[in-house]
Amino acid sequence: MAAKVKCSHILVAKQSESLAILEKIKKGEKFGKLAKEFSIDTGSGKKDGNLGYFTKGMMVKPFEDVAFKLQIGEISEPVKTEFGYHIIKRFE
Template sequence: MSIKIKCAHILVEKQSESLAILEKIKKGEKFGKLAKEFSTDKGSGKKEGNLGYFTKGMMVKPFEDAAFKLQVGEISEPIKTEFGYHIIKRLG
């Protein structure tokens, strides 16, 4: 049986945007609030960035590699994919 994890993300176009958002998170702003405000992924953005559960092979490789390395509650540095820059938070 494959392992399922649950993550949220914030997707933006520019690395500079992702770094600015990450700074806000580090200063205590809520991940979900920032996802609603800034994420260009409108589907998950409305749900505070929540992508639900997924297994390996369901996401693009750089995103998946980073997500599966995170511990629950941990937030990634910006990850570049063909969609832009993701900040990933592992929820479960």
């Protein structure tokens, strides 16, 4: 397992929103464009959802568990945390 990963995410308040955005991604819309448009994470949302590199212990556990299991280029199903619903894309 990787010591660190590089991911982007889209964070929204409702599960229904996350599922609708995931459908848009599956239909070919760009992850970064959707992050800018819909993500409520004002920091990463402006950067196409880019969170940069992080190691274990830096993110909340449900998010981290999924991020470290994704393959490079893979996009997660919605992940619920205390902050809302995340769609995660792993880059490295």
